[in-house]
Each structure stands twice: as structure tokens, then as C-alpha cells.
Amino acid sequence: MxxxxxxxxxxxxxxxxxxxxxxxxxxxxxxxxxxxxxxxxxxxxxxxxFGARICETRQEVRNLIVPLLTENAAIHREYNPDLDYSHDPESGVALVWQRNMRERIIPNNRKILALLDVNRALAQDEELATIELFRQHIHDLEAKHYTSTVDGPARRFPDNVPELMR
Structure with a gap:
């Protein structure tokens, strides 16, 4: 060299x-x-x-990300802040949501993103845009849940993420 x-x-x-x-x-x-x-x-x-490994096929990547997405979806269905408990100031569910967000959802998202990044060559062009939106979603969640810096609305979870590597 x-x-x-x-x-x-x-x-x-x-x-x-x-x-x-x-x-x-x-x-x-x-x-x-x-x-x-x-x-x-x-x-x-x-x-x-970070749970990332280079895979040979799209199906291998999918098999690794689906359990993480499934866990996140189950937590979201059970505890998300759009549920009725948000109107009850005495409910402890908000604390459970925040703990699950910090301890499970955000780390799972990071693992998913790491898997997608190391297997980027297997992604189709339209999936690359979804991956970048997902990256921004994670960034916004981390800003909200790990720091005191919240500057505007957070990017929502991209609808196409569950379809990645299908």
C-alpha cells in the first residue's frame, strides 16, 4: 500500500x-x-x-430480524402510550412502557439495524430507503428516551420495516 x-x-x-x-x-x-x-x-x-452477522441469503436475515420485530410489536400492543392508561395519572403502565422502550425495544431496534447494515448488499433499492427511515426512527427514540433533548416530533416506525428482506 x-x-x-x-x-x-x-x-x-x-x-x-x-x-x-x-x-x-x-x-x-x-x-x-x-x-x-x-x-x-x-x-x-x-x-x-450487536447480534449482527453477515448472511448469505435474504431469508437468513429475515429469520434473524423477525423475532426481534415480533417482540417489539408485542410490547407496543401491550404498553404503547396511545392506550387508555395515558389518561390515568395514577397508572404505572407509563413507567413499564418507558422501561421496555429503554431495555428492550431500542436495543432490539439497534440489533435489527446492525443486521440490516452488515447485510446491506442483500437489500433491494426500495428497502434501502426504508432502512434509512428506520435509522432516523431509532435516533429519535433514543433522543426521547435516553436524553432530555427532544426537538420536535419523532419519526414514526416505518410501515415497511416488517416487510424487509421478505
Whole structure:
């Protein structure tokens, strides 16, 4: 690789200072293929932490996202803020909704998005637009439920998300 190619973002690999020095002092002992393999392995481990893995088929992706979507839908049906309890100031259901949003729905959405992102090549063009709307929906939910910054209406859950990778 040229010096410019080595400095590109796509070539970035995070190493501890010791390993970085070892590689820089003896680059011939660490061929490019070896370092790229480290990078791929690290990327796979990080994706695995979020439940994302590269799939071979659209059906594989779908099989991974449907249980998460199903869980979110069940929670939404049971506790969503549009239900009658929202008019009862003594109801504890709002707290249950907020806890489920932070502990289950938003993390599930992040897992779904991570799966869709690593399998983007399997998505059809019209699905890519839905994925981006879903990304904005997640961003807005996180702003509302994890911060005190709510600046306007939140993007609603895109109707087409349950159809992704069908």
C-alpha cells in the first residue's frame, strides 16, 4: 500500500500502543493479509456483540430480524402510550412502557439495524430507503428516551420495516 492508502479510513485498525510500535518497526514481519485478517476478525467480533452477522441469503436475515420485530410489536400492543392508561395519572403502565422502550425495544431496534447494515448488499433499492427511515426512527427514540433533548416530533416506525428482506 502507498502511504496515502495506508492513511485511508477504510484501512484503520485500532491497536494497543505496543502492537502498533511492533508493526511499525517491522512491517515486513506482518504482511498486509495478516493485518487485514485481524481487522476482519475484529469487525466480526464487534458485529457479533450487536447480534449482527453477515448472511448469505435474504431469508437468513429475515429469520434473524423477525423475532426481534415480533417482540417489539408485542410490547407496543401491550404498553404503547396511545392506550387508555395515558389518561390515568395514577397508572404505572407509563413507567413499564418507558422501561421496555429503554431495555428492550431500542436495543432490539439497534440489533435489527446492525443486521440490516452488515447485510446491506442483500437489500433491494426500495428497502434501502426504508432502512434509512428506520435509522432516523431509532435516533429519535433514543433522543426521547435516553436524553432530555427532544426537538420536535419523532419519526414514526416505518410501515415497511416488517416487510424487509421478505
Amino acid at each position: 502507498s502511504r496515502d492508502e495506508r492513511g485511508q479510513f477504510d484501512n484503520l485498525i485500532l491497536l494497543c500502543p505496543t502492537c502498533h510500535t511492533i508493526i511499525d518497526k517491522a512491517p515486513e514481519d506482518h504482511p498486509e493479509d495478516e493485518i487485514l485478517a485481524w481487522k476482519r476478525g475484529h469487525g466480526n467480533r464487534v458485529n457479533g456483540l
